[in-house]
Amino acid sequence: MNFTRFGRPAVIAVVAALALSSCAANEAAPAASDAATASALTGTLTGAGSSAQGSAQEAWIAAFQTANPDVTVNYDPSGSGAGRATFIAGGSDFAGSDSYLKDEELAGTFAACAPTGKAVDLPVYISPIAVIFNVEGVKDLNLDSPTLAKIFKGDITTWNDPAIAALNPKATLPTTAITAVHRSDDSGTTKNFSDYLNQTAPDVWTEKPGDPFPYQTGEGAKGTSGVVDAVTNGTGTIGYADASRAGKLGVAKIKVGDKFVGYTAEAAAAVVAESPLVEGRDASDLAIKVDRLTTDPTHYPLVLVSYALVCTEYAKPAQGELVKAYVSYMAGTDGQSVAASAGGAAPLSADLADKVAAVLESIK
Amino acid sequence: MTTIVARDTIRAPQRAGDRIFSTATVVAGSLILAVLAAVAAFLLVQSLPAFVATPADFKGDAANFWAYVWPLAFGTLWSALLALLIAIPLAIGIALFISHYAPRKLAQGLGYIIDLLAAVPSVVFGLWGIGVLAPLLQPFYTSLVEWFGWIPLFAGPVSGTGRTILTVSIVLAVMVLPIITAICREIFLQTPVLYEEASLALGATRWEMIAMAVLPFGRSGIISASMLGLGRALGETMAVAMVLSPSPQVIFALLTSQNPTTIAANIALNFPEAHGTGVNILLATGLVLFVITLAVNMVARVIINRRKAFSGAN
Numbered sequence: 001m002n003f004t005r006f007g008r009p010a011v012i013a014v015v016a017a018l019a020l021s022s023c024a025a026n027e028a029a030p031a032a033s034d035a036a037t038a039s040a041l042t043g044t045l046t047g048a049g050s051s052a053q054g055s056a057q058e059a060w061i062a063a064f065q066t067a068n069p070d071v072t073v074n075y076d077p078s079g080s081g082a083g084r085a086t087f088i089a090g091g092s093d094f095a096g097s098d099s100y101l102k103d104e105e106l107a108g109t110f111a112a113c114a115p116t117g118k119a120v121d122l123p124v125y126i127s128p129i130a131v132i133f134n135v136e137g138v139k140d141l142n143l144d145s146p147t148l149a150k151i152f153k154g155d156i157t158t159w160n161d162p163a164i165a166a167l168n169p170k171a172t173l174p175t176t177a178i179t180a181v182h183r184s185d186d187s188g189t190t191k192n193f194s195d196y197l198n199q200t201a202p203d204v205w206t207e208k209p210g211d212p213f214p215y216q217t218g219e220g221a222k223g224t225s226g227v228v229d230a231v232t233n234g235t236g237t238i239g240y241a242d243a244s245r246a247g248k249l250g251v252a253k254i255k256v257g258d259k260f261v262g263y264t265a266e267a268a269a270a271v272v273a274e275s276p277l278v279e280g281r282d283a284s285d286l287a288i289k290v291d292r293l294t295t296d297p298t299h300y301p302l303v304l305v306s307y308a309l310v311c312t313e314y315a316k317p318a319q320g321e322l323v324k325a326y327v328s329y330m331a332g333t334d335g336q337s338v339a340a341s342a343g344g345a346a347p348l349s350a351d352l353a354d355k356v357a358a359v360l361e362s363i364k
Numbered sequence: 365m366t367t368i369v370a371r372d373t374i375r376a377p378q379r380a381g382d383r384i385f386s387t388a389t390v391v392a393g394s395l396i397l398a399v400l401a402a403v404a405a406f407l408l409v410q411s412l413p414a415f416v417a418t419p420a421d422f423k424g425d426a427a428n429f430w431a432y433v434w435p436l437a438f439g440t441l442w443s444a445l446l447a448l449l450i451a452i453p454l455a456i457g458i459a460l461f462i463s464h465y466a467p468r469k470l471a472q473g474l475g476y477i478i479d480l481l482a483a484v485p486s487v488v489f490g491l492w493g494i495g496v497l498a499p500l501l502q503p504f505y506t507s508l509v510e511w512f513g514w515i516p517l518f519a520g521p522v523s524g525t526g527r528t529i530l531t532v533s534i535v536l537a538v539m540v541l542p543i544i545t546a547i548c549r550e551i552f553l554q555t556p557v558l559y560e561e562a563s564l565a566l567g568a569t570r571w572e573m574i575a576m577a578v579l580p581f582g583r584s585g586i587i588s589a590s591m592l593g594l595g596r597a598l599g600e601t602m603a604v605a606m607v608l609s610p611s612p613q614v615i616f617a618l619l620t621s622q623n624p625t626t627i628a629a630n631i632a633l634n635f636p637e638a639h640g641t642g643v644n645i646l647l648a649t650g651l652v653l654f655v656i657t658l659a660v661n662m663v664a665r666v667i668i669n670r671r672k673a674f675s676g677a678n
Contacts, residue, residue, distance in 0.1 A: 051636070079637030157521065179524025179621055184610050186637035211637065212423050219525060219609035219621035222633060226494070226606065233499040234525030 042070040045322045049076075049083020049096035050306050052188050052242070053125050057096065059342035060330050073326060080188055081211070087112065087119070087309055093319050094327065095309040097121075098188025100278065100287035110311060117313025117364070121287040122356050124330045125306035125339060126346040128268035129193055130243040131252040134231050135159055136174055142167045144255035145200035151238060152180045152197070153204060154217030159236055167255075176236035181227050184220030186211035192290075192304040193240045199292040200301075242304075243268075244344020254302055257295035265346035267300035273349035274299070284312060284359045286352075303346070313364045324363045331356040404654065411648030413641055421641040423634070424612050433649050437656065438614045439624030443529055443604065444597035446618075447536035452590055455541055459548035460574060475549065482542035490606035493535040494527065498607065501534075502526030505619045519617045527609045529623040535603050540593035547592065551585030552578050584668045591664035598657055604629035627653040 047057070054077035061073045078086070080097040087095035090111025100121040110119045131148065133141055138159070143151075147163050150156040156163055160173040183190045188211065195209035207214035221230040224241045231239040231249060238252070243263045253260035261267060271294055278287040292301045308327050314320035329335045336347040348356065419427050426432035458478065462471045502525065509522040559577040568576060579586075610625030610633070625633075627649045635646055 079639070081637060082639040085639045177521050177524060181525070181609075185633045216424070216611050216613060216622065219523060219527065220611065221527070221609060222605055229494055230525045230527060230609070233495065234523075234527075235502065236524045 040070075041068045041322060041325055043318055043322050044072045044074070045094075045319070045326055046092045047073070047075045047083075047094045047096060047308075048078050048086045048092045049309075050080045050098050050125075050188060051077040052098055052127060052304060053077070053096040053306050055342050056125055056339035056345055059338045060326075060335055063334070063338055064326055064329050067329075068325070071322060071326075079186065081186075084309065093310075093314075094323050096125075096306060097309055098191065098304060098306050100285075100307055101309060103280075106281075112315060112319070113311035114313040114315045114364075117311045117315075118282070119309055119311055120282065120285040120359060121307040121309055122327065122331065122359060123272065123286055123288055123305050123348065123352065124308045124327065124335075124356070126268055126272050126348065127304045127306070127344065128243040128263040128265070128300055128346055129189055129196075129240050129302045129304055130246040130263050131238065131240050131254065131302070132228065132231050132246050132249040133238040133252055134234060134249060135176065135236055135238075138168075138171050138173065139250060140168075140171065141250060141252040142255065142260040143252045145197055146204050148252075148254065149197040149201040149204040151178055152182065152218060153215055154180070155204070174236070179234055179237045180218035181221050181230045181234070181237055181239035182213040182218050183224075183227060184213075184222050188304055188306065189224070189240065189242060193302065195290075196292050196302050240302075242344060254300075256299055256301060257297050259297035261297055261300055263300045263302070265340065267298060268303045268346035269349050270296075271299035271301050271303060272305055272346075273352055284362065286355055286359065310360075310363065312359075312362060317364060320364050324360055328357065328360045331360070407647060407651040407654055411644055411651045413644040414648035417641050417645060421645065426612070429645065429648060432612070432645065433627070433652050435612045435614050435624050436627045436630050436649055437652055439529070439610075440598055440626040440628070440653065440656065442616075442624060443533050443536060443626055444594055446530070446533035447540060447597045448590060448594055450533060450537035451540050451544055451593060452586075454537070455544035455548055455589070455593075456586065458541075458545045459552055460578070462545075462549050463552040464570070464574060464578065475546075478542050478545050480542075481538070482546070486539065486600060486602045487606070489535050489539055490603040493531060493603060493607035497535065498526035498531050500526075501531055505530075509619055516616060517618050520620065522619050523609065523621040525609070525621075527607055528619050528621070529608065530618040532604055532608045532623070535607055536597045536600055539600060539603065540596050543596060544589045544593045547589035548582065548586055551582040551589070555581045588664060588668050591661065594660060594664075595657060598626075598660065599628055599653070600626075601628040601632045605632040627656075 057075040057077070061075060064073060065071060075096070077096075080099060083092070083095040084097050084101065084105065086092045088105065088108065088110055093112060101119060106119065113119060131143065135141075143164070144167060147156065147167060150163065157178055159176050159178055165173055190213050191209045191211050194205070194207065194214060197205035198207065198209055213220065219230065221227045221239070224245050227239045227241050228245050228247065228249070231237040251262060253262045255261075271291060272288060274294075274296075275288050275291040278285075278289045281287060287307070288305055290301065290303060290305060291299075294301050308330065310323050310327055311320070314323065330339075331348060331353055333353070336345070336353070339345040340347055414429050417429060422429075422432045424432070458474075462474055466474060502523070505526055505528070506522050508518050509520040512518045513520050555578045559581065560573055563573040563577050604626050608623055608625055608629060609621050610629065611622035613622060613624060615622055615624055631646050631650060634642070638646055
């Protein structure tokens, strides 16, 4: 009796241990064979910052560590602000950030950089932001930015408002009230959405862009998934979210120039590629001033550009080598296609990718 | 032959077991005080910078810490109060059904199910609230606003998703229900059978017997059960953060998109991206929550002590 009582769990444990360990053995095998071809990089790389980059970073880390089995990469998606603070204080080797370093941050010292080095912004992740909606009987929706701004500011309250009807002559708009859903937590998505509205409809959207949603109207929801959930389950709802998460929801086209443009990875990449760099910065700093006011209908200006913040010269050269290898992978063709499939990112244009590669080449 | 033994020389022999046990209980007893003191000290020290923070450090329009925390404190108390208003009558009803009305077998099964409800993690309640309850209630809210919009509580415009403070309160009520029910049931079962039989013998109906014997006997138990439930409702984080559409204002309307949020949910939402003074501000709101719960518990203690004569303990 006692044997069966204690024996059974023991047998299960042994079987489970065998099964699990054999699994691990299978996984280890290809990594070992890769090691022969991979470079001899070793060490631990620490990064922190943007949660928008979170899922892409996971995919990048998995692929990079498979190719370089002696390297450990840690990325803490603690948020852009926290990531920048950690990087400045020297707690991480690189940072992910949805906004580039401010001038006053650049003027200070970076603990991880050598005294002769400085920190630079490198765009590595471009994600279009989709305006999603769930309105009964409406499949296609065209919105220009003043209308979009008024909806999210609470000035337009019903779907059959003349302003919306004028833009959608073919649609049958219901009398339903509009529930505009925004992020209730701080988010780079909100900041970019806000920036777009602030630049394209400055008369309506008077608040400066920031991580929290600026107005006390509409409905808040936690995280991208919370917004998507709220829009999906509600009636007469509209919201904004990373385009990759829009799913089967209706996606509004936004007005660019004279035409209404839906998001595509190409259009998002195009607007970033043709946007100017932020002025008054070092040549190696690739901070992009996204051209929200573009009138070219092949552009989709409602995008989020997320950066990797790195030093041009590291206090510890070994860390410099690691950062160089890892960020080169992120910004390279492989890394960008991994990010596209993992997080729905739009790949960097070839021109921009070359610029990033050139800066990375000089990292010491 | 008499020997007078001095009083202080009589002593029970000290046994190792006694000493170890008494030391262990003293350690256990003081440990809880030490932990509480450590938490309070941590909160106090960490929240000091928040009290002198400049308006730029606060999200929204708050000019100072008190203006920032006031709507949150209000939301915390308001949602917990609504939850208790829903949960207490329901819990007393369920407890009475189990203790006095249901056939024994059914009562046992029902008791287990209620206890099971207490074991469901709050994140699951959050998912249920956002995925099932809110869409289910939304059409009901729409008609409520249409018909009863003139009552300030039900003022429009109605939320299109149903993720309002009323939905949150219902979720919270479901969460605190098992706690209140379980304690009430135990208290009601302790009513002396003599009292019950006496009132029945005097010609009382079953309801009259409950009103005259069971409820007065269990009153302080009901209060302490409610206070335990209140404690959970005040501190509930995940379900509120997931379900509620928050807005930092003091609003009494139950069905709009703008709802006062709770301290715990606000911390959960904003902590991941907070840095610098932002962290101190959030911790300071935590201190306020700590003080509120402490105050609520003390008030409950006072109420229970006042009615000690009828408590279930004697």
